[in-house]
Amino acid sequence: xxxxxxxxxxxxxxxxxxxxxxxxxxxxxxxxxxxxxxxxxxxxxxxxxxxxxxxxxxxxxxxxxxxxxxxxxxxxxxxxxxxxxxxxxxxxxxxxxxxxxxxxxxxxxxxxxxxxxxxxxxxxxxxxxxxxxxxxxxxxxxxxxxxxxxxxxxxxxxxxxxxxxxxxxxxxxxxxxxxxxxxxxxxxxxxxxxxxxxxxxxxxxxxxxxxxxxxxxxxxxxxxxxxxxxxxxxxxxxxxxxxxxxxxxxxxxxxxxxxxxxxxxxxxxxxxxxxxxxxxxxxxxxxxxxxxxxxxxxxxxxxxxxxxxxxxxxxxxxxxxxxxxxxxxxxxxxxxxxxxxxxxxxxxxxxxxxxxxxxxxxxxxxxxxxxxxxxxxxxxxxxxxxxxxxxxxxxxxxxxxxxxxxxxxxxxxxxxxxxxxxxxxxxxxxxxxxxxxxxxxx
Numbered sequence: 526x527x528x529x530x531x532x533x534x535x536x537x538x539x540x541x542x543x544x545x546x547x548x549x550x551x552x553x554x555x556x557x558x559x560x561x562x563x564x565x566x567x568x569x570x571x572x573x574x575x576x577x578x579x580x581x582x583x584x585x586x587x588x589x590x591x592x593x594x595x596x597x598x599x600x601x602x603x604x605x606x607x608x609x610x611x612x613x614x615x616x617x618x619x620x621x622x623x624x625x626x627x628x629x630x631x632x633x634x635x636x637x638x639x640x641x642x643x644x645x646x647x648x649x650x651x652x653x654x655x656x657x658x659x660x661x662x663x664x665x666x667x668x669x670x671x672x673x674x675x676x677x678x679x680x681x682x683x684x685x686x687x688x689x690x691x692x693x694x695x696x697x698x699x700x701x702x703x704x705x706x707x708x709x710x711x712x713x714x715x716x717x718x719x720x721x722x723x724x725x726x727x728x729x730x731x732x733x734x735x736x737x738x739x740x741x742x743x744x745x746x747x748x749x750x751x752x753x754x755x756x757x758x759x760x761x762x763x764x765x766x767x768x769x770x771x772x773x774x775x776x777x778x779x780x781x782x783x784x785x786x787x788x789x790x791x792x793x794x795x796x797x798x799x800x801x802x803x804x805x806x807x808x809x810x811x812x813x814x815x816x817x818x819x820x821x822x823x824x825x826x827x828x829x830x831x832x833x834x835x836x837x838x839x840x841x842x843x844x845x846x847x848x849x850x851x852x853x854x855x856x857x858x859x860x861x862x863x864x865x866x867x868x869x870x871x872x873x874x875x876x877x878x879x880x881x882x883x884x885x886x887x888x889x890x891x892x893x894x895x896x897x898x899x900x901x902x903x904x905x906x907x908x909x910x911x912x913x914x915x916x917x918x919x920x921x922x923x924x925x926x927x928x929x930x931x932x933x934x935x936x937x938x939x940x941x942x943x944x945x946x947x948x949x950x951x952x953x954x955x956x957x958x959x960x961x962x963x964x965x966x967x
Contacts, residue, residue, distance in 0.1 A: 563867040564593045568609070569620030569857065570602035574816065578892060582884040586874055592867050604723055610635055615862040618871060620670065623929035624658040625936055627858050631661045636860045639665045639876075640869045646876035650896045654923055658930075659858055667860035668876035671884065672895040674912040675811040675853045675926060676735040676842035679800050682834065692840045694847040696739065700770055706806050707776055715771055716780040716805035718791035719947060726940030727928060728793050729772070729947065732809055732842075734853050734927035736764040739844030743851060743922050750930045756942075756960040757953075765952050772947065780805035788947050797821050800837065801829045809842060811855065812912045816891040832907050839908060851922035852915060855929060856895065885909070895923075931966075938962030 571579055576598040587594045597616065599605055603626060609615055610633055619636075621627035630636050639647065644665050647656060651669050659667040678699070685691065688709045693699040706714040719728050738746045741760040748754035749761060771777050772788065779787045781799035797817035799805035802824045808814075815831055823829050829836035841852065859875045861868050874880050878898025885893060885904050893899075893909050895916040904910040915921055928936045942959040946952065 562591050562593050564595060565618065565865075565867050565871045566595045566597060566616040567618045567620060567859070567871075568597045568599065568602070568606070568616035570599060570622050571620070572598040572600050575891060578884075578887045578890050581887045582890075582892075583871075583874065583880065586880070586883070590870060590874075592871065594871065601723060606630065617863060617865065617868045618859050618861050618875075621667070621858045621860060622855070623933075623936070624858065624925055625929060625931055625933050627659070627667055627860060628661065629933055630860065631666050635862055636666050637862065637864045639668070639861075639872065640864065642873040643668060643869065643876045646873060650876065650878055650881075650898050652895070652897070652923075655895055658925060659860075667858040668872060669895060670857040670859050670875060671892040672856035672916055673811045673813050673854050673893070674841075674915055675731050675855060676809065677811060677814070677839035677908075678842055679797075679808050679810065679814060679837060679839045680806060681800065681803065681836060682838050683836070684803065684806060693843050695843050696736070696767065696845050699843050703771060703777055703807070710806070713775075713777050713780040714806040715778045716782060716791070716796045716799050716808050717772060717778060717788045718782075718793045718796045719788050719943065720790055720792045724940060725789065726943035728810070729768075729788075729943035730928040730936075730939050731811070731853065731855075731926050732772075733761075733764055733768055733943070734924075735809075735842050736767050737761060737927065738851050738853055738922075738924055739842065739849065740764060740767065743924060746924055746927065750924075750927050752931075752935075752963050752966070755963075756956045762952070762956060765946070765956070769952070786948060789944050812893065812909060813891055815906070815908060819889070850918070850920055851924070853924050853926050854895075854916070855926050885913075932963075934965045935959070935962045 576596055580596050583594055603622065606619060610630060615635060621630065647659065647665055647668050655669045659665055659669065688706060690702055690705055693702050703714050717728065719726050721727055737749060737760060740763065745754055745760045754760060773785060775785055778785055779791065781804035782791045793810065794817040796805060796808045797814055798821040800808055801818060801821035818829050818831055818837055821829060823836055831837045844851065859872060861872050878896055881894040881896035881899045882903060884890060885899065893904065893913050897917060899913060901910050901913040901917065904913055916923065928939045931939065938959050942955045946955045
């Protein structure tokens with residue numbers, strides 16, 4: 526997930542604002558100083574600090590264009606957006622954290638197509654891969670917004686130096702590194718957290734997708750997302766086996782929390798604290814985990830710095846062979862539920878390079894974007910700067926997290942299957958349960 530996934534798992538946050546949903550006020554022409562202020566409600570999954578960052582990213586533009594943007598954050602967006610669509614209690618714009626969920630909304634007929642201005646921006650600023658996620662029957666219905674690069678392995682550089690180990694370049698080297706750390710410390714090296722309320726299991730689904738792409742390549746990966754490659758087929762079974770060499774080995778997990786089963790009771794954001802204080806040597810999460818480190822402490826009581834020479838750093842999860850340039854990631858998509866002038870004006874801005882650059886310029890912002898017009902040099906954070914360049918590199922093979930690109934019913938079964946696998950259900954049985962969900966995908 527984005528996922529999807531920053532927002533669902535920062536357990537201590539609260540919904541931002543609690544604003545009531547409403548349609549865009551005002552009728553006639555576009556916003557101007559003479560037409561009076563107009564209101565556009567954006568409903569999305571970000572809450573707490575991230576909601577505040579979003580609000581800051583468009584505040585100046587909204588003032589200049591005489592538009593009031595009200596952001597309504599809901600950590601249970603993925604569940605509640607369907608209810609809002611069914612009840613016709615729609616915001617002006619929805620922020621969808623998964624392409625599968627976005628596509629389902631488009632199929633209801635409630636999402637409107639992009640107007641010419643926003644369409645032009647999307648075509649100019651985003652790759653064909655990203656455009657594909659917002660296209661249905663040849664028409665563009667949404668714009669990509671923020672993005673994340675998944676598959677980072679977080680660690681403490683000082684510990685690596687102390688143990689005499691190096692960053693691995695292949696998956697087998699990662700397994701060898703794991704064994705060396707366990708032997709050096711006598712403790713499990715890895716920590717993981719898959720608890721995310723109604724979306725529990727998605728962090729493990731992300732990790733499985735990373736292994737599938739790293740071992741079997743984009744063609745198999747794309748076939749898996751479409752349902753042509755089955756969960757029960759050899760490439761997916763092999764990926765489960767490889768991931769299980771870490772997550773199913775009691776010598777290797779779950780540092781700082783308990784046994785293997787504790788992975789399911791541990792919230793995703795909670796792993797940051799265990800890495801920061803040294804209880805956990807390795808954890809696999811996307812770029813957005815960095816935000817969680819800001820609220821943690823090292824064993825000396827200091828807030829950890831993130832950087833190659835800092836307290837915390839990260840490296841991409843290695844593929845089977847070294848040198849592969851393929852990554853999974855996530856992001857949000859903005860889609861409009863009406864074509865009011867103010868709504869369309871906001872959609873044009875959200876699809877622009879101007880908004881992307883404003884987004885990363887927010888102080889201590891945790892967001893990045895795949896927008897080609899984004900100036901990576903404006904990003905002060907070294908990890909996020911690296912991630913932006915990965916996203917913008919024409920040689921990068923980028924794929925959205927597999928679960929997020931699958932039909933919602935399959936995604937849900939995927940997450941549930943990961944939870945069952947961690948709880949001890951045999952791998953073959955889990956794969957069969959996941960595959961069975963495709964029969965209900967329509």
